Amino acid sequence: MAISQTRAGRSRAGFQYLLVHRDFRLIWVAQVAAQLADKFLMFSLIILAYRLSRGSTEVAITLLAYTLPAVAIAPIAGVVADRYDRKLIMIATNLGRGVLVALIPLSSLVPSLGHDYVHLLVLTFLFAAIGQLFSPAEAAAIPSVVSRDALITANSMVLATMVITLVVGAPLAPIVSRLDLYAPYWIAVGLFGAAGVLIAFARIPRVERRSSATDRHPFKQVVVELKEGMDALRRSPVALLSFYQVSLAVMVVFVMFTLAPAYVSTVIRIGEQDTYVILVPATVGALASAAVLGQLGRYLSKSRLLVAALLGTGLTLLVLAGAPALLERFYQLDRWVRWFGVGFSFLLGLEFGAMMIPALSYLMEHTSDRVRGRIFSLLFMVVNGATALPVLLTAALSDVVGTNRVIGALGVLLAATGLLTARYAGRVFGAARDPG
16 A cells, blocks of 8 residues: 555656646746746846946945845745735736836936936845745745655756756846847846746645734734744754755855856866856756756655765865865876866766755655745745855955865865764654654
C-alpha cells in the first residue's frame, strides 16, 4: 500500500506533470512575464537615471529606491498575503506595476517632467513597493496549487525562471534602449498586463480566514499577525533550518557577484571586464541543477542534498581561493587557470541550486497555509536586507586582506556549517516527514 502511494505521488511530479497542470502553468508563465518585465525595468532605470541626472550618485539612489521597499514593506506584504485573496493580490499588483511603468515614458511628454529626475525616483519606489505585495502571495499560493511531491520541481522552475530572465534582461534592455530610450518600458507594460491576465484564469484556492473582529488598533493587529508568523517559524525546526539555508545561499551568490571583478583580476589574473569567465558558467550550473533536481529531485533525500550542498560549496570556495596560485607557482599552468575558473564556477552554480531548491521546498511543505505568506515575506526581507551587511563587509575585507582570503574564509564558514548541520539534519528533517 505504501509503495503504491509513493508511486502515485511521484507520478504527480516532474516537469511533465507541472507543464500539463493548467493552474501551475498559468502561474509559471505569468511569473516568466513578470520577472522579465522586472529585469527590463531594473536595467533600463540605470540608463534613464543617468540620462536625466548625469550622475552616478543619482543612479545609486534610484537603485536604492528599487530595493529599499523590500526591507520596509515585505513584513506587511506577508500579512496582506495571508489575510486577503492571493489571486486578486497577484492580479492587482501586476496590473498596478504595469500602470506605474507606463507613467515613466508618459511623463517624458510633460515639459516640466521631461528632464526631471525626482519623479523617476518616486515612480521607482512605488513600483518596488507594489512588487513586494506580489512575491509572498505567489510563494504562498504555489503549495496550494500543486502536490507536495511536485514542490521541488516547481521550485526548480521558479529558480530557473529567475536566472534566465536575469541573463536575458541584462543585455536585452540596453540593446532595446539603443533603438528607443523608452521602448523597454512599453515592453514591460505589455508583459505585466499579460501576467495579470494569465493569473486571472488560474484557479487558486482562497486562504481560510479567521474572523477579523477585534478591538485592536490596525497597526497593533499587523504587529500581532507578524508575531504569529515568526512564532510559527520558530516552532518548526525544519522550517527554521530551511529559512537559514535559503538566506545563506543567496548571501553566497551576492558575495560572489560582488567579488567577481576583483577575483578574475587578482586571482585568475585576467581583465576585470572578463567576469563572464566565472559568471556565465555559474549561471549555466544553476540552470543545470534546476533541470536535474526538477526532474529527479523527488527521488533524492532533501536533507542529504542540503548537507552535501553546504559542504560542497564550502570546499569549492576553498579550491577557488587557493588552487589558482598553486597552479601558477608549482605547475606553471597559468594558461589553464582560466579554464579552472570556468569549471569550478560551473560546480558552484550546481551547488547553489542544490542549496536553494530543497530548502525552498521544505519551507513550503512545513508551513501552514494560514501563515505561509508572512513566513515568505520575512524570508524576502532577510534576503534583501540582512544579506546586504555581509556583502558590504566581505567587499571591504577583500580590499584589505585580499579577495582569495575572503573567499577562502567564506568556504571555511560554509563547510563548518555543513558539518554542524549534518549532526542535526537527520533528526530534524526525519522527524518532520509528515507535517500537520
